[in-house]
Amino acid sequence: MLLQQLVNGLTLGAVYTLVALGFSLVMGVLGVLNLAVAELFMLGGYVGLSLILADYPVAVAIAGAALVTAVLGVVVEKVAYQPLRNAPPIAPLLSTLGFSVIFQTAATNIWGSDPLLMPPDLLDARYRVGSVSVGQAQLLVMATAVVLVAALALLMRHTRFGYGLRAIAENRDVARLLGVPAPLVTSGAFALSGALAGVAGVQIGLHYSAITPYVGVEVGLKAIAVMVVGGTTNIWGVLLAGPLLGVLEVMTVALGGAAFRDMTVYGLMILTLLVRPQGLLGRAGGAQRV
Amino acid sequence: MLAVRNLAVRYGPIQAVRDLTLEVRPGEIVALIGANGAGKTSAVKAIAGLLPHTGTVSLGGQPLPRRAEYALRAGLALVPEGRGILGQMTVAENLRMGGYARRDRAGLEAAMEEQMRRFPILEQRRDKLAGLLSGGEQQMLAIGRALLSQPRLLVLDEPSLGLAPIMAARIFALVEELRATGVAILLVEQKARQVLKIADRAYVLETGTLRASGTASELAARGLLADAFLGTVTQAPPPA
Ligand SMILES: Nc1ncnc2c1ncn2[C@@H]1O[C@H](COP(=O)(O)OP(=O)(O)OP(=O)(O)O)[C@@H](O)[C@H]1O
Ligand SMILES: [Mg+2]
Numbered sequence: 063m064l065l066q067q068l069v070n071g072l073t074l075g076a077v078y079t080l081v082a083l084g085f086s087l088v089m090g091v092l093g094v095l096n097l098a099v100a101e102l103f104m105l106g107g108y109v110g111l112s113l114i115l116a117d118y119p120v121a122v123a124i125a126g127a128a129l130v131t132a133v134l135g136v137v138v139e140k141v142a143y144q145p146l147r148n149a150p151p152i153a154p155l156l157s158t159l160g161f162s163v164i165f166q167t168a169a170t171n172i173w174g175s176d177p178l179l180m181p182p183d184l185l186d187a188r189y190r191v192g193s194v195s196v197g198q199a200q201l202l203v204m205a206t207a208v209v210l211v212a213a214l215a216l217l218m219r220h221t222r223f224g225y226g227l228r229a230i231a232e233n234r235d236v237a238r239l240l241g242v243p244a245p246l247v248t249s250g251a252f253a254l255s256g257a258l259a260g261v262a263g264v265q266i267g268l269h270y271s272a273i274t275p276y277v278g279v280e281v282g283l284k285a286i287a288v289m290v291v292g293g294t295t296n297i298w299g300v301l302l303a304g305p306l307l308g309v310l311e312v313m314t315v316a317l318g319g320a321a322f323r324d325m326t327v328y329g330l331m332i333l334t335l336l337v338r339p340q341g342l343l344g345r346a347g348g349a350q351r352v
Numbered sequence: 353m354l355a356v357r358n359l360a361v362r363y364g365p366i367q368a369v370r371d372l373t374l375e376v377r378p379g380e381i382v383a384l385i386g387a388n389g390a391g392k393t394s395a396v397k398a399i400a401g402l403l404p405h406t407g408t409v410s411l412g413g414q415p416l417p418r419r420a421e422y423a424l425r426a427g428l429a430l431v432p433e434g435r436g437i438l439g440q441m442t443v444a445e446n447l448r449m450g451g452y453a454r455r456d457r458a459g460l461e462a463a464m465e466e467q468m469r470r471f472p473i474l475e476q477r478r479d480k481l482a483g484l485l486s487g488g489e490q491q492m493l494a495i496g497r498a499l500l501s502q503p504r505l506l507v508l509d510e511p512s513l514g515l516a517p518i519m520a521a522r523i524f525a526l527v528e529e530l531r532a533t534g535v536a537i538l539l540v541e542q543k544a545r546q547v548l549k550i551a552d553r554a555y556v557l558e559t560g561t562l563r564a565s566g567t568a569s570e571l572a573a574r575g576l577l578a579d580a581f582l583g584t585v586t587q588a589p590p591p592a
Contacts, residue, residue: 222452229438229449235402236436238420239429241453241501 075308100282106260135256293341439483450500
C-alpha cells in the first residue's frame with residue numbers, strides 16, 4: 063500500500079520535476095519567474111492529447127507538443143521579456159501572467175472547459191512487481207522524465223549551448239565578453255523551457271488520462287514550490303525536490319485525506335523559505351531570486 | 353591597432369566619460385590611469401561593447417563591433433574589473449569558455465594546455481570550482497581565459513585590485529611577458545607608479561576627461577601624476 067503510493071508519488075514527481083526545470087531554466091538565465099511556463103505545460107497536454115486522439119503514436123504526440131510549446135516559449139520571450147529587459151522585474155512577471163491568462167482562455171475556446179479524455183485503452187497495461195502495480199503510462203512518464211533530465215544534464219555539461227547558458231546564468235556581461243551570443247542563447251533557454259513544460263503536459267495527460275484548461279495553475283504552482291524547495295536555479299536540487307514533493311503529496315492524501323493534499327506541499331515550501339531560503343541544495347548566502 | 357576617437361559614455365544624467373581619444377599601437381602596453389570614479393571602467397566597457405556610447409572605436413583599421421560578443425570575435429578581449437570569474441564553473445570550464453568563439457577544437461585543447469603550463473596552479477586546481485580560488489589565482493585564470501580567444505588586443509581593468517603587493521607585482525610581470533608574445537595591451541590601473549614601470553605610454557583620466565598623455569617620464573616631468581594620483585595610491589585597495 064505504502065509502496066504503491068510511492069510509485070504514484072514518483073510519477074507525479076516526474077511531472078513536477080520537468081515543469082520545475084522549465085521554470086528554473088528561465089529563472090537561471092534572466093532571474094525572473096516566467097509564469098507562462100505553467101500554461102505552456104497545459105497547452106502541451108492539449109496538443110499531445112489531440113495528436114493521440116488523431117491516432118498519432120505517443121512518441122509523435124510528445125515531440126509535437128514539445129515543438130509547439132518550444133515555439134510558444136520563444137514568442138513569450140520576444141513579447142514579454144525582451145522589450146522589458148531594463149524594466150523592474152515585476153514588469154515581465156506581469157506580462158507573463160498576461161500570457162498565462164491568454165493561453166488559458168485560448169485553450170478553453172479551442173477545447174472547451176470540460177476535460178479532454180484520453181482513449182481508455184491507451185497504455186492501459188499494468189505490471190505487477192510484488193504487491194505493487196505499475197501502469198504502462200506511469201512507466202512511460204517516469205522513463206521520459208529520466209531520459210530528459212539526463213539529456214539536459216549532458217547538454218549543460220558538454221555542449222556550447224550548455225556552456226553559454228551556464229555562463230549567462232552566472233554573469234551575462236562576462237558571458238558576452240567571452241563571446242556568448244546572449245540573445246540567441248536566451249531564446250534557446252526559453253525554447254527548451256517551453257519544450258520541457260510541453261512534454262510534462264503530455265505526461266500529466268497520460269497519468270490522469272485527461273487534461274483540463276486548469277491543470278496548468280494546479281501543477282504549475284506546485285512546480286514553483288518544487289523549484290523553491292530545490293533551490294531556484296539548482297538543477298540537482300530540483301531533481302531531488304520534484305520526486306520528494308510528488309511523494310509527499312500522494313502520501314498526505316493516503317494518510318491524512320484529500321483535504322490536506324496541498325497543505326503539506328506548500329507548507330514545505332514556506333518552511334524552506336523560512337529556514338533554508340537557498341533551497342535544499344542551494345548555496346548558503348545565495349538568496350532565492352523569485 | 354586600437355584607435356578610440358571622441359568616446360563619450362553617460363548613465364542618464366551622469367557623464368562618465370567625455371571626448372576620450374586614445375590609441376594603442378601594435379606591441380605596446382598602454383596604461384589608462386585615474387582615481388576612483390574617473391571613468392576608466394566605463395571607458396573600457398564601452399570600448400569592449402558592453403555600454404552604449406558615442407564616438408568611434410576601431411581595431412586594426414576596422415570599426416569594432418558595438419556588441420561585446422562580436423568585439424571579442426574581432427580580436428578584443430577584456431578582463432573586466434573584479435576579474436569576471438564564473439565561480440560556479442570549474443577552472444577548466446572557465447578556460448574552455450575563453451575559447452567559446454573558436455571553431456578549432458584541437459587548437460583549443462592545445463591552447464588550454466598551454467595556459468595550464470603557463471599557470472601551473474590552474475592545472476593543479478583544474479577541476480575545482482573557480483569561485484574557490486584565491487584572488488591572485490582568479491586573476492591568472494581570468495588572464496589565461498582571455499588569451500584563449502587569441503586576442504590582438506588585451507584590455508585589463510585593474511588586474512591588481514585587491515591583491516597583495518607581491519601578487520600584484522607578479523601580475524605586472526606577467527603583463528610584460530605577454531607583450532613579448534605580440535599582443536597589444538591596454539592596462540587600466542590606479543597604481544600609477546607601478547604601471548608606469550612597464551607601460552610604454554599612459555593616458556590620465558580625471559572625472560571623465562583626458563587630463564594628460566605621454567610616456568612615463570614625460571608625465572612625471574610635468575608633475576601630473578602627483579596631481580592626479582599620489583593621493584590615491586597610498587589608500588588601501590578595496591576588498592575584491
Ligand atoms: N551603472 C552606473 N550607473 C550610474 N553611474 C555609474 C554607473 N557606473 C559608474 N557610474 C559612475 O560613472 C563614473 C565613472 O565610474 P567608473 O566605474 O567608470 O570609474 P573608474 O575610473 O573605473 O573607477 P574605479 O577606479 O573606482 O574603478 C562614476 O562617477 C560612477 O559613479
Ligand atoms: Mg573601475
